[in-house]
Amino acid sequence: MKVNETKYQLRDAGLQFGQPGDSPLHSELITFLVTASKVDVRRYFKGGLDTLQCELHRHRMGGTPVRWPSLGAQEHDNWFTCTLRHTEGLFVITYFLRHSPSVPNVVQPDFQQWVPVADRDTITTTAVMMVLSHTPSVEVGLMKEQTLNCEFAVDHKSAHLTVEWHLQRKGHRSKLFSYSSHTGQSEGSGVSVKAIAKGDASLKIPLTRETSEGTYVCSVHVPPISSSHSMALQLMEPPRVSLNVNSQVSLSEGELQRVDCEAAGFYPLDVHMEWLKESLTPGASRMPEVLKVVTFSNHRNNPDGTYSLTAHFLLKPTLQDSGYRYTCRVSHDALQMPIRKSFTLSVTEKDSYLWYIPPILTILGILGFLLIRRRAVPKAPKGVYGRA
Known part of the structure; x- marks a missing residue:
């Protein structure tokens, strides 16, 4: 059995909005002329044209030709999909373009028998369905409300509209919500059935948890067309960083001090912590030294699903360490810049009078002992004298 392989050929094309018969704005390109319909794609655009990425593909409706239920449609229409993405992730739109040839085509059973499109051709089309998301990628903190946007538009009222939401997480796919306009029944939660009637199938997540992370898929099916958008939801919680010492630390030479740096309440797990030592003396090298004697605690799991970590070292300074600045630097994916x-x-010398404190304490102890003993010796009774 011979299997035909689909071959993809990349070609330059332009998207143009106007009326049938309009001349192409760029005659050297294949022009897809999108004429007016109930699905007005332009109203969903944000940003300038230089922020848009456009991909156009042929779309196969299936082996058996099906007439799209709108005015002017034919069984042998040619179909294309156009996907517009904002370069900064503000939205992604997929819409379906229908082209009715002037001469009806015979049934096309496979891709290789599609009617060819020549360079510089103008293809007059009509947008019949659109699926949009303003949240193709989302970063959100834990225990937060989040709405994943999914909107759609169809050029006719469909009695067989189906909307579904799925979550793909760690290789497992689970259904979150489904609705069929044919039966009027819905299953799951998070989507307003009333809003679906207005073209809004957005999913509301009441409180984000660790199990909320994953890829969400919104699917809209209007026979014979199906379209879906994937939305990546990633949990991000920046760390709160604190030290167990004040901004100015004074120690005497050789005095021992434990210094802790705690990064608390961060998610995901990966965090980078380091202690730096740098001189503040004018003219000294400004290149900080990374301390090698730092000890890290185990990651601690917090009740809200976040993590905490402590990096500490024992400081036993010499006089040469005085005037240095010690910095704990914490980097995490949720931070634009390290904290x-x-x-x-500040290091001071040991007090010089400390050497004679023990002798003084000894002498004071002896004097105190003698004083107590003297008070304890009984005095002789006084004599009694009288006349004979």
Whole structure:
């Protein structure tokens, strides 16, 4: 059995909105002329034309020709899909274009028998259905409300509209919601059936949890057309960074001090923490030294699903360490820039009078003992004198 392979050929094409018979704006390109219909794609655009990426593909409706239920449609219409993406992720739109040839085509059983499109051809089309999302990719914190946007438009009122939401997470696909206008029945939650009647099939997540992370798929089916958009939801919670010391630390030479840097309440797990030491003396090298004696705790799981981590070291300074700044630098995917928490160290000499404190304490102890003993010795009774 011979199997025909689909071959893709990339060609330059332009999208133009206007009326039938309009001349192409760029005659050297294949022009898809989108004429007016109930599905006005332009109203959903945001940003300038230089922020849009457009892909046009042929669309196969199936082996058996089906007439689209709108005025002017034919069984042997040619179909195309156009996907517009905003370069900064503001939206993604997929809409279906129907082209009615002037001469009806015979049934086309496979891709290789499609009517060819020549360079510089103008294909007059009508947009008949559109599916849009303003949230193709979302970053949100834990325990937050989040709505995943999914809108659609059809050029006629359909009695067989189906809307479904699925979540793909760690290789498992689960159905979150489904609705059929044919039966009027819905299953699951998070989507307003009343809003679907207005073309809004957005999914509301009441409180995000660790299990909310994954890829959400909104599917809209209007026979014989089906379209879907995938939306990646990623949980991001930045760390809160704190030190167990003040911004100015004074120690005597050789005094021991444990210094903790805690990064708390972050998600996901990966975080980078390091301690830096740098001199503040004018003229000294400004290149910080990364401390090698830092010890890290185990990751701690918090009740809300976030994590915490502590990086500490034991500080036993010499006089040469005085005037240095110690900085804890924390990097995480939820941060645009690392968080830095610092303290400046001041080191003093040991007090010179400390060497004679023990002798003084000894002498004071002896004097105290003698004083107590003297008070304890009984005095001789005084004599009694009288006349004989």
